[in-house]
Amino acid sequence: MQSTVEGQTEKAAAEVRTPFLSRHRWLKRLLHDKGAVFGGSVMLFLVVVAFAAPLLTPADPMWMDPLNRLRPPSRAHPFGTDSSGRDIFSMVIYGARISLIVGLSVMIFSSLAGVVIGLLSGFFKTLDNIIMRINDGMMAFPSILLAIAMMAVLGPRVSNIVIALGVVYTPRMARIIRSVTLSCRAITYVEAATALGVRDLVIAFRHILPNCVPPMIVQGTFVFAFSVLDESSLSFLGVGAPPYIPSWGNVISMGRLLMIEAPWISLFPGFAILITVLALNLLGDGLRDSLDPRMQKMNQ
Amino acid sequence: MWVYLARRLMYLLPVMLVVVSIVFLLIHLIPGDPAAVMAGADATPDDVAKMRNVMGLDRPLYEQYGRWLFRTIQGDLGRSIFLERPVTTAIAERLEPTVLLTTFSLIVALIIGLPAGILSGAHPNTWLDKGMMVVAMLGVCIPAFWLGLNLIYLFAYKLRLFPPGNYVSLSTSIPTGIYYMLLPSLSLGFGQSALIARMVRSCMLEVLAQDYIRTARAKGLSEKVVVYVHALRNAMVPTSTVIGMTIAVLMGGAVITETVFNIAGVGRLVVSSVLRRDYPVIQGVILFIAFVYVVMNLLVDALYCLIDPRIRYD
Numbered sequence: 001m002q003s004t005v006e007g008q009t010e011k012a013a014a015e016v017r018t019p020f021l022s023r024h025r026w027l028k029r030l031l032h033d034k035g036a037v038f039g040g041s042v043m044l045f046l047v048v049v050a051f052a053a054p055l056l057t058p059a060d061p062m063w064m065d066p067l068n069r070l071r072p073p074s075r076a077h078p079f080g081t082d083s084s085g086r087d088i089f090s091m092v093i094y095g096a097r098i099s100l101i102v103g104l105s106v107m108i109f110s111s112l113a114g115v116v117i118g119l120l121s122g123f124f125k126t127l128d129n130i131i132m133r134i135n136d137g138m139m140a141f142p143s144i145l146l147a148i149a150m151m152a153v154l155g156p157r158v159s160n161i162v163i164a165l166g167v168v169y170t171p172r173m174a175r176i177i178r179s180v181t182l183s184c185r186a187i188t189y190v191e192a193a194t195a196l197g198v199r200d201l202v203i204a205f206r207h208i209l210p211n212c213v214p215p216m217i218v219q220g221t222f223v224f225a226f227s228v229l230d231e232s233s234l235s236f237l238g239v240g241a242p243p244y245i246p247s248w249g250n251v252i253s254m255g256r257l258l259m260i261e262a263p264w265i266s267l268f269p270g271f272a273i274l275i276t277v278l279a280l281n282l283l284g285d286g287l288r289d290s291l292d293p294r295m296q297k298m299n300q
Numbered sequence: 301m302w303v304y305l306a307r308r309l310m311y312l313l314p315v316m317l318v319v320v321s322i323v324f325l326l327i328h329l330i331p332g333d334p335a336a337v338m339a340g341a342d343a344t345p346d347d348v349a350k351m352r353n354v355m356g357l358d359r360p361l362y363e364q365y366g367r368w369l370f371r372t373i374q375g376d377l378g379r380s381i382f383l384e385r386p387v388t389t390a391i392a393e394r395l396e397p398t399v400l401l402t403t404f405s406l407i408v409a410l411i412i413g414l415p416a417g418i419l420s421g422a423h424p425n426t427w428l429d430k431g432m433m434v435v436a437m438l439g440v441c442i443p444a445f446w447l448g449l450n451l452i453y454l455f456a457y458k459l460r461l462f463p464p465g466n467y468v469s470l471s472t473s474i475p476t477g478i479y480y481m482l483l484p485s486l487s488l489g490f491g492q493s494a495l496i497a498r499m500v501r502s503c504m505l506e507v508l509a510q511d512y513i514r515t516a517r518a519k520g521l522s523e524k525v526v527v528y529v530h531a532l533r534n535a536m537v538p539t540s541t542v543i544g545m546t547i548a549v550l551m552g553g554a555v556i557t558e559t560v561f562n563i564a565g566v567g568r569l570v571v572s573s574v575l576r577r578d579y580p581v582i583q584g585v586i587l588f589i590a591f592v593y594v595v596m597n598l599l600v601d602a603l604y605c606l607i608d609p610r611i612r613y614d
Contacts, residue, residue: 137318140590142552145570149586152574153329229443233556236445239574252446256560259453270446277441 026214029290036286042279050096057090061246070262080264082254088265091246092272098247099228099276102161106227107220109166110173114219115212117170118177122185123204132178138171147230151239158241161231168230169223176219177212184208214291221284225277232273248273304605308598319590323583324368328361330579338381338577351381355580377584382576387584391566397467398565401488401557402550404481408489409546413496420497421504421535422527432497439494444553448487448560455483465561488557492546499542503535510534537608544600548593 030036049056058076059065065085073080079088121131138146150164181204184190193203234240235249236256243250248269255265330337335352343351352358356367371378377387416436420429456464462483470477507513508531516526555567562568566585573581 133314134318136315137322140315140319140593141322141586142549142589142593145552145555145586145589148555148570148574149323149326149582150329152577152579152582153326154331225441229441232443233445236443237556237559237571237574239571252443252449256449259449260457263453266446266449270443270450273443273446274438274441277443278437281437281441 026290030286033286033289035282036290039279039281039283039286042275043283046096046100046276046279049093050100053090053093053097057087057093059087059090061090061094062086062244063090070258072262073264079268080262082251082262082265083258088251088268091251092248092268094246095248095251095269095272096276098158098241098245099231099273102158102165102231103224103227103280105162106165106169107224109162110169110223111216111220113166113170114173115177115209115216117174119181119204119208119212121174122178122181123200123208128178131174135171135174138167139175141168143168143226144230144233147234148237148239151234156239156242158245158247161234161240164234165227165230169226173216173219173223176215180212180215181208184211218284218288218291221280221287225280225284228273228276228280232269305598305602308601312594312598315594316591319594320369320372320587321365323587323590324365326583327355327357327579334579338579340577372587377587378580380573380578380581382573382578383581387580390569390581391584391588394564394566394569396469396565397563398551398554398558398567400470400477400481401484401554401563401565402547404478404485405489405492405550405553405557406543406547408485409492409496409550410543411493412490413493414500416493417497417500417539418504418528418532418535420501421508422531424501424505429501433501436494436497439490440498442491444487444491445556445560447490448484448557451483451487452560465563467561467563467565484557484561484563487560488550488553491553492550496539496542496546500535500539503538504531507531507535534608537604540603540607541600544596544603545593547596548589551589551592 030040063086065081065087068077068081068085069083071077071081071085077087077089079092081087082091117131117135121128121135141149146168147161147164150167151160154160154163185208190203190207193207198207231240231247232249232252235247236253238253240249241247251269252266255262255267255269258265327334333348333352335355335357336343336348338355339347339351356364359367375388377391379385380387380390383390416432420432420436423429452464455462463480465484466480468476468480504527508527513526513531516530517523521530551566554565555570557563558565558567559571566588570582570585573579573585
C-alpha cells in the first residue's frame with residue numbers, strides 16, 4: 001500500500017517536472033504547424049483589435065462627416081470614407097466585433113446542442129433513428145438558404161443570426177459527435193463500465209464526452225469560419241445585421257452601389273472577411289492535424 | 301442496383317417528410333401573429349383576419365399540417381401574396397437563369413478544380429502542389445459576393461471586357477447568353493472549384509498509396525499511365541459525391557450571386573420575397589431546393605454503381 005502511494009507521488013512529481021509541451025504533445029505539434037500559428041496569431045490579433053476598438057479608431061464608426069464624403073484612403077482615413085463621410089477603418093474595426101461575436105456564439109451554440117444530440121443519438125439506438133432522420137432533413141437545405149429563411153421569420157437582428165446559424169450548423173456537429181460516440185461505445189473501458197452497471201447517461205457524459213472534445217474543437221473552428229462568411233452574406237443581402245450596425249457584410253453592401261466612385265468601401269471589409277476566414281481555416285486544419293496525427297499523415 | 305435504388309427511395313421518404321415539416325413549421329416560428337406580420341405594418345384588423353383566412357392560419361395546427369402535406373405531395377406550393385400567382389409558377393418563371401448559372405458554375409468548378417486537384421495529388425509537397433493548395437484555400441475562404449463585386453469592378457468597369465450583370469436568355473442568343481453568364485459563373489464556381497481541388501488531391505493521395513499502384517509501377521508502367529489511368533479512376537469515386545453535392549450548394553449560393561449580378565432567378569426571388577415578407581414563396585423555394593438536393597444525393601448513389609463496378613449494394 002505504502003509503495004503504491006509513493007509510486008503515485010513520484011509519478012505526480014514527474015508530471016510536474018515534465019515540461020508543459022511534453023505533456024501536451026498536440027500543442028507541440030500545433031506550434032510546429034506554420035499555418036496554424038499564423039491562423040492563431042491572426043485570430044488573437046483580431047480579438048485584441050475588437051476589444052480595443054474605441055482606442056484604435058479615430059471616430060465613432062457611425063459618425064458622419066459630410067465635408068469628407070467619398071475620400072480615398074489617406075493618413076486621416078486609412079481605408080477612406082463612405083458617401084456620408086463615415087470612416088471605413090472604424091467600421092472595419094467595429095465590424096470585427098460583430099463577426100467575432102456571431103462566430104463564437106454560433107460555435108458555442110452548435111457545439112453544446114450538437115454534443116447533446118450527438119451523444120444521445122450515438123448512445124440510445126431507439127432515439128438514433130428519429131434524431132438522424134431529422135438531422136438528414138435539416139442537412140438537405142443548403143446552409144445559407146435555411147439561414148435566410150430563418151432570418152425572414154425571426155427578423156434582422158444579430159441575436160437572430162446566431163440562432164439561425166446555430167440551428168443550421170448543429171446537425172453537422174451532431175453527426176460528427178454521433179460517429180465518435182459510436183466508435184467509443186466499442187472501446188473496452190466503456191464495455192467495462194456498462195458491465196459494472198454504470199448508468200447510460202453517466203457513461204455517455206462522463207466517459208465518452210471527453211473523447212468528443214477534440215473533434216468538437218476542430219469542427220467548432222470550421223463552424224466559426226463558416227459563420228463569419230454566412231453572417232457577412234446575410235448582412236450583404238439585407239437580411240442579417242440591421243443596416244445601422246457596421247458589420248462587414250453591411251459595409252460591402254453599401255459599397256456595392258458606389259463601386260465605380262469609391263471601390264475602397266467594399267474592398268477593405270472584404271479583405272477583413274477573407275483574412276479572418278483564412279486564419280480560422282488554417283487554425284482548424286492545424287488543430288485537426290495535431291489532435292489526430294493520422295489525419296496529418298493522410299494529408300501529406 | 302434497382303433493389304438498392306428502391307430501398308434508397310424508401311429511405312428518402314422520411315427525410316422528405318422532415319424537410320416538408322420543417323418548411324411548414326417555419327411560418328409558425330414567426331414571433332407573434334404570423335398573419336399580422338405577413339399582412340404588413342399598415343394592415344387593418346380586417347386585413348389581418350383576411351390574411352389569416354387565406355393562409356389557413358385560423359384552422360387547428362394539425363389540420364393546417366395535413367392540408368400542407370396533402371398539397372405539397374400534389375406539387376402545390378401555395379400562392380404568392382405579392383406576385384398573386386402560384387408559387388410553382390413563380391419558381392418556373394425564374395428557373396432558367398438559376399439552372400444556367402448553376403450549370404455554368406459547375407462547369408467552371410470542374411474545369412478549374414479537377415486539373416488542379418489531380419496535378420496537386422500527383423506531385424505532392426512540390427511548389428506546384430503548395431501553390432495550388434494556397435489558391436484553393438483562398439477560394440474556400442473568399443466570400444462569393446465580394447469576389448463577384450471585384451470581378452465586376454475589374455472586368456466590367458476597368459477593362460470593359462464583360463457586362464456588369466443582368467441575364468440574357470439562351471433562347472434569345474446563345475453566344476450572348478454565355479457571355480453574360482461568364483462572370484457570375486466564375487464568381488460562384490471558384491469557391492466550389494477550390495473544394496473539388498482539395499477533395500481530388502486528398503483522394504489521389506490515398507489511392508496513390510495503395511498496393512495496386514505499387515504493382516503498376518513495379519511492372520514498369522510510366523508514371524503518367526499510373527497516375528492518369530490507374531489512380532485517377534478510383535480517385536474519382538469519392539469525388540463524384542462532392543460533385544453531386546456541389547450542384548445543390550451552387551443552387552443555394554445562386555441566391556447571393558444572382559443578387560450581385562442582378563440576375564432575375566430563383567435566388568433573387570427568395571431575397572426579394574424575404575424583404576416583401578412573401579412567406580409562401582420562401583417556403584416554396586427552399587422546399588424546391590431541398591428536393592433537388594435529396595434527388596441529387598440519390599443520383600450520385602446510383603452513379604456510384606456505374607463508376608465503380610466493385611461497389612455492390614445488395
